[in-house]
Amino acid sequence: MPYERLRPSFVFDEERLKQLQQIAPEAFADGKINWEVLKESLGEYTEEEGSEAEHFGLFWPGKREARKIASIPSKGALIPAKGEGVNEETTKNILIEGENLEVLKLLQKSYAGKIKMIYIDPPYNTGNDFIYDDNFTEPLEEYLKYTGQMDEEGKLLTTNKRADGRFHSKWLSMMYPRLSLARNLLRDDGVIFISIDNNEDSNLRKLCDEIFGEENFIGNITWEKRTISQNTETARDQFQSKTEYIFVYKKLVDKMRFNLEITGEKEYDLTDEKGKYREKLVEEMSSLGMRGRETMIFPIQGVKPREGKQWQIGREQVQLFETRGDIIVKSGKVYLKMRPDDETNEKFAPFWSHFFDKDAYGTAETGKAELSDILETKAHGFETVKPVTLIRKLLFHVSSTNDIKLENNDLILDFFSGSATTAHAVLEINKQDKGKRRFIIVQLPEPCSHDSGTFRAGYKTISEIGKERIRRVIKKLKKESKRNPEEDLGFKVFMLEKSNFKQWQDYKGKDPKELISLFKEHETPLTEGWKPENLLIEVMLQEGFPLDSEIAELKEYKKNSVMLVTSEFCEHKLLVCFDKKIYQETINALNIQGEDIFVCLDSALSDEQKITLSDKGFLKTI
Numbered sequence: 001m002p003y004e005r006l007r008p009s010f011v012f013d014e015e016r017l018k019q020l021q022q023i024a025p026e027a028f029a030d031g032k033i034n035w036e037v038l039k040e041s042l043g044e045y046t047e048e049e050g051s052e053a054e055h056f057g058l059f060w061p062g063k064r065e066a067r068k069i070a071s072i073p074s075k076g077a078l079i080p081a082k083g084e085g086v087n088e089e090t091t092k093n094i095l096i097e098g099e100n101l102e103v104l105k106l107l108q109k110s111y112a113g114k115i116k117m118i119y120i121d122p123p124y125n126t127g128n129d130f131i132y133d134d135n136f137t138e139p140l141e142e143y144l145k146y147t148g149q150m151d152e153e154g155k156l157l158t159t160n161k162r163a164d165g166r167f168h169s170k171w172l173s174m175m176y177p178r179l180s181l182a183r184n185l186l187r188d189d190g191v192i193f194i195s196i197d198n199n200e201d202s203n204l205r206k207l208c209d210e211i212f213g214e215e216n217f218i219g220n221i222t223w224e225k226r227t228i229s230q231n232t233e234t235a236r237d238q239f240q241s242k243t244e245y246i247f248v249y250k251k252l253v254d255k256m257r258f259n260l261e262i263t264g265e266k267e268y269d270l271t272d273e274k275g276k277y278r279e280k281l282v283e284e285m286s287s288l289g290m291r292g293r294e295t296m297i298f299p300i301q302g303v304k305p306r307e308g309k310q311w312q313i314g315r316e317q318v319q320l321f322e323t324r325g326d327i328i329v330k331s332g333k334v335y336l337k338m339r340p341d342d343e344t345n346e347k348f349a350p351f352w353s354h355f356f357d358k359d360a361y362g363t364a365e366t367g368k369a370e371l372s373d374i375l376e377t378k379a380h381g382f383e384t385v386k387p388v389t390l391i392r393k394l395l396f397h398v399s400s401t402n403d404i405k406l407e408n409n410d411l412i413l414d415f416f417s418g419s420a421t422t423a424h425a426v427l428e429i430n431k432q433d434k435g436k437r438r439f440i441i442v443q444l445p446e447p448c449s450h451d452s453g454t455f456r457a458g459y460k461t462i463s464e465i466g467k468e469r470i471r472r473v474i475k476k477l478k479k480e481s482k483r484n485p486e487e488d489l490g491f492k493v494f495m496l497e498k499s500n501f502k503q504w505q506d507y508k509g510k511d512p513k514e515l516i517s518l519f520k521e522h523e524t525p526l527t528e529g530w531k532p533e534n535l536l537i538e539v540m541l542q543e544g545f546p547l548d549s550e551i552a553e554l555k556e557y558k559k560n561s562v563m564l565v566t567s568e569f570c571e572h573k574l575l576v577c578f579d580k581k582i583y584q585e586t587i588n589a590l591n592i593q594g595e596d597i598f599v600c601l602d603s604a605l606s607d608e609q610k611i612t613l614s615d616k617g618f619l620k621t622i
Helices: 014-023 035-045 063-069 100-111 139-146 167-185 201-212 315-324 364-375 388-399 421-433 462-480 512-521 532-542 584-589 607-616
Strands: 003-005 076-080 094-097 115-120 186-196 217-224 243-250 261-264 270-272 275-281 284-286 309-311 327-330 333-338 347-349 411-414 438-443 492-498 550-553 563-567 570-577 597-600 618-621
Touching: 003 607, 063 167, 076 100, 076 532, 094 462, 100 167, 100 438, 100 492, 100 532, 115 167, 115 388, 139 492, 167 186, 167 201, 186 201, 186 217, 201 217, 201 243, 315 327, 315 333, 364 388, 364 462, 388 421, 411 421, 421 438, 421 462, 438 462, 532 563, 532 570, 584 607, 607 618
Parallel strands: 003 618, 094 438, 094 492, 115 186, 115 411, 411 438, 570 597, 597 618
Antiparallel strands: 076 492, 186 243, 217 243, 261 347, 270 275, 275 333, 284 309, 327 333, 550 563, 563 570
16 A cells, blocks of 8 residues: 655645546546646647637736735645534534634535535625735735734725725635635535625626536526615715625536425315315416317317317316316316325425515514624624524525424525524524534634624624624523424634645745755654644545544553544544654554555654555655
8 A cells, every 4th residue: 555744734625626637537647637648638629829818808907916925735634623613523523613714625626516504604895895915926925914904903804895996806806716625616506695795796697607517507586685764975976785695506507406494285175075175277378389189179978178269278187186086176177186196195386586574584674683682792893794584594594494304404604604603504494493403603813893782792703702602502402492402502613724744835045054954844744833633624624524524532552542533434544653653562553544644743654664554554744
């Protein structure tokens, strides 16, 4: 079996690269693309015009850099924040504090093709809200600086003002790489919902058409966000908008089907010796220009359709009801006795493109009130909170099933989580239908302004509000009814920090001594003060194991601490030992086979031991 050194790696859009390799394998050599061979393989489908040629699409200053930023490897890692969550040892729910672009990169390998539904409510680019000002060279460093980036008055320094240059371009450059990475995470039958208002709706539509494909656009939901008009000075100069929009895209055409809502049962209000039934009129329809006209015109117990009409049912179905004695003729009209076994005993409501019922979908006003009730304060700083009922409806139409034999354990992602409405909705709908959906929510620890009611209420960052909301919702749900033993009322927290691996910086100086010193610093690959529990999470994600993987220490190894990592998404096992020395007794007893992977420090093994372990399974050293 192979033996290799483990280093952080990142492959942009690995899924599409694999698809391209299947289509044109001759264009790949040693894992690299030969562009000339690829152009020859595609033949007449390649574009012969130069780079200056005009094409249809959305273009803006900075688009090329925005596309590149998605492929820049993250220098970060996700560190467990123990004690911040609830039921951390058993829960599958995840809250991540961090810059979402970096987090999405870190999730690419472990969560590619695993997310059933994404809902995001990004900044609307109103001129006052926060825009992620991505730095293309050191995004993690910029994030770490930002977490303390406030002036003396406590105001955020990174709003996108309309007076600034490239107002729309900044917003598009912020959204492009995030949506591109998000698409990779969706299952083939996955769907993404994106809330937006009329500041950027036209640009977002074109952007999503490019990333997800115009053919995968499902529709645009119009949501009534407020029912009360605002009596402000601006109302004299412009329209007041009471609606927002939710764009809906599938991952792949014909892979996604929406669940329809059951609105009630048909009533079987009559009874005979055979049981309950209801009367259904055999209706007529115009026969003009209809194929099969002659076969649909016949007498039913002496009653014929009127001139120019035909029955809506055929002879075979009529004969079935005649044999059963379930046909009634009254006043020249024909009725069938419909019994429960004859039809689906349900009425279904369609998935509407407009959400105007405030009781069914909620408004920003009700969302704000919900958050105030949960936190027991109106000073939470959120003016346009999405209501739980809105997200719960989206979850129902995408993530529910009418088949009780199927476990509903869909994974739901929100990487602009704000006050954690999505997490709240997942917990509530699971309580309602006994589902096992899991959430991953991501929120920047955006500092609350020092002069805000939020800060005075004790919340220093937006992510702290989300964590507290989830804690209180869990506490409330536990009290409301008898708990289902399989119900996941918990969450664990991870924080974005620097990687445990040292990052190589190209040397641009001319002093040989400095260069030698730089090499010596990198003789040890790990940063000073690294912790095994933090490095374990980083290795897990690199090896494709998700954050909710089962982690257990194997007690049978007496001289070394060996951790076993397993997940329902991975057929093989991951065994990890970060001890400074691995004893021969451990190596002899180590149970790795097939595709199992063992990871340890390179310095902990002798060359002979490396050969022994690589014969057992995959060995990767740090």
